[in-house]
Amino acid sequence: MARKDLLDLASLEREEIDLLLDQAVPFKELFTRSVKKVPALKGKSVLMLFYEPSTRTHSSFEVAAKRMSADVTNFDVAHSSVVKGESIRETVETLQAMRTDYIVVRHGSSGLPGMIANQTKASVINAGDGAHAHPTQGLLDAFTLKEVFPEPAGKKVLIVGDILHSRVARSTTKVLRALGVEVAHLGPGSLVPKTGADGVTRFTDYDEAMKWKPDVVYLLRVQMERQDVQFFPSLREYHKVYGVTCERLKRLEDEGIYLMHPGPVNRGVELCDEALDYEKSLINTQVENGIAVRMAVLYWLKPVTG
Numbered sequence: 001m002a003r004k005d006l007l008d009l010a011s012l013e014r015e016e017i018d019l020l021l022d023q024a025v026p027f028k029e030l031f032t033r034s035v036k037k038v039p040a041l042k043g044k045s046v047l048m049l050f051y052e053p054s055t056r057t058h059s060s061f062e063v064a065a066k067r068m069s070a071d072v073t074n075f076d077v078a079h080s081s082v083v084k085g086e087s088i089r090e091t092v093e094t095l096q097a098m099r100t101d102y103i104v105v106r107h108g109s110s111g112l113p114g115m116i117a118n119q120t121k122a123s124v125i126n127a128g129d130g131a132h133a134h135p136t137q138g139l140l141d142a143f144t145l146k147e148v149f150p151e152p153a154g155k156k157v158l159i160v161g162d163i164l165h166s167r168v169a170r171s172t173t174k175v176l177r178a179l180g181v182e183v184a185h186l187g188p189g190s191l192v193p194k195t196g197a198d199g200v201t202r203f204t205d206y207d208e209a210m211k212w213k214p215d216v217v218y219l220l221r222v223q224m225e226r227q228d229v230q231f232f233p234s235l236r237e238y239h240k241v242y243g244v245t246c247e248r249l250k251r252l253e254d255e256g257i258y259l260m261h262p263g264p265v266n267r268g269v270e271l272c273d274e275a276l277d278y279e280k281s282l283i284n285t286q287v288e289n290g291i292a293v294r295m296a297v298l299y300w301l302k303p304v305t306g
């Protein structure tokens with residue numbers, strides 16, 4: 001089924017998830033060639049509309065679009081009429097008049113990409129909206145997991161940290177469970193919802209969670225900017241109780257457990273410096289895979305711009 005937009009993963013069928021993950025494989029193979037560009041989106045235009053900061057998502061969408069020969073425009077929110085009070089509706093109408101084919105949008109408000117999608121013929125891709133969803137992060141995480149576990153059903157992924165405010169936790173949990181992966185959430189009681197997604201095990205104690213025998217420990221970034229009240233005493237305390245300290249890294253190493261993180265990493269908070277050099281860390285692979293998965297998404301969506 002052809003889709004115009006990618007707003008979340010909840011609305012995708014299992015076949016669509018499989019298709020996207022399969023299509024990302026040849027796009028990743030392209031990176032090893034001397035010419036890394038294909039003409040798939042020649043003549044199409046991609047607009048990057050980021051109201052929140054981003055390094056990985058923004059740059060990987062830009063690289064993905066350029067490798068598919070699309071024209072990329074970066075909408076500079078800080079120097080646009082948005083600062084003069086222009087509404088999102090006016091911005092989108094202006095962009096619509098420019099006949100953009102794809103709009104990649106990140107915004108602090110949950111649901112805003114969906115609102116834009118209803119107003120435009122362009123394909124809208126949610127690059128992260130509030131605490132709601134980050135679908136391409138979920139897909140790249142699933143793709144990365146499948147590279148190390150080609151048959152991921154039955155594998156166990158422990159997601160650690162601020163589940164409450166995390167769009168990454170929401171999207172990644174959804175896609176992994178769709179693939180039959182067992183998912184558990186670990187964090188301070190204040191940051192792990194008591195009524196989480198169905199079938200997700202909940203832990204508040206690190207050692208208890210490790211007895212669950214995860215194959216992957218997936219650390220979330222501590223998002224101080226999304227916390228309107230303090231949910232734990234200090235970052236130092238968080239590192240001690242939930243972070244991958246050097247001691248815990250040794251245990252991951254001994255048990256052959258993989259380590260993932262969506263970035264950006266807060267060193268000394270979610271993990272110690274040494275963890276970045278850990279041989280089973282998939283953090284850099286996640287970044288590389290982000291380009292391939294986003295190429296697959298751009299290739300799959302069908303704008304109605306003609």
Ligand code: CP
Nearest residue numbers: 054055056057262263
């Ligand atoms: N993982 C992720 O969304 O990172 P950025 O905020 O750098 O895009």
